[in-house]
Amino acid sequence: MKHKTTSVLMAAMALSLGFSGMASAQDAAPQHYTFGLMLSAMTPYFATIKSGAEAEAKKLGVQLLVEDGNNNSITQNNQIDTLIARKVNLLLINPTDAKALVPAVEKANAAHIPVIYIDRKADGGHAIAYFASDNTQAGAQACQYIANKLHGQGNLFMLLGISGASATNERTAGCESVLKSYPHIKVVARQSGGFSREGGLTVMRDVLIANPKLNAVYSENGEMAIGAMRAAAAAGRLKGLTIAMIGSGSFGETQLVKQGKIALSVAQQPAVMGALGVQAGYSYLSTGTVFVPVPLHMDLAPSHS
Known part of the structure; x- marks a missing residue:
């Protein structure tokens, strides 16, 4: 893959x-x-x-x-x-x-x-x-990748950054600009993970419980994506789940992409x-x-x- x-x-x-x-x-x-x-x-x-x-x-x-x-x-x-x-x-x-x-x-x-x-x-x-980073473009790239992977149909969780931060606003706008073209991709939840690994893990646990048929996760940073990935793995639901993140380009994140645990990183510098x-x-x-x-x-x- x-x-x-x-x-x-x-x-x-x-x-x-x-x-x-x-x-x-x-x-x-x-x-x-x-x-x-x-x-x-x-x-x-x-x-x-x-x-x-x-x-x-x-x-x-x-x-x-x-x-x-x-x-x-x-x-x-x-x-x-x-x-x-x-x-x-x-x-x-x-x-x-x-x-x-x-x-x-x-x-x-x-x-x-x-x-x-x-x-x-x-x-x-x-x-x-x-x-x-060009945050709007990064959000658009991540969500276009998800749309392609889902063939334009499926359930998506948007894992957002800190409310009020310009990066959150711009990345979300970029993602949503893409999703407008895919009416059969259902956003089942939009929740903030506070740009933290713990926040990503916590909200992902709740989203998994509420959504037994979750196909993809869009994460607005790497820390939240790692938390979401760990929650999905603990629930036995990582296989078949597409996680796309706006990452930092760190070695740890790159390894997770290589291992297939995270599908895409739009890496910042x-x-x-x-x-x-x-x-x-x-x-x-x-x-x-x-x-x-x-x-x-x-x-x-x-x-x-």
């Missing part, structure tokens, strides 16, 4: 200089900056963003202050307030909630501290760049996002380079079990 891993990345490239602007910034006289990296949580996925950002910060001589928001928008707002008071040079923000983080972003704007979004964005305020965010911030502060979003599509990388 063929299983697939594909990657999509939405980056922000220099308006006139492309990535050469970043390279020239690194070659120029060294500047000493302090950046804040505000992560919504410290899951394996976000820890990989952190690792990518830290590696790039070390290359550039940037001091990187990392904060874990614990999936709490109040906590994250307070953390951002603290770093604004410390007068950091730039904030890399991965918002817990697209709406709830707007006041913090606006405070950073008022303090003339540049903001770059990583993986997710807020609904307001100004950012100089946004590095994330979190380390690249973190590194590009630091590069862009350094380039902006050093040269004033302006960035615009450009979608970067990685090659389809199939593997066989």
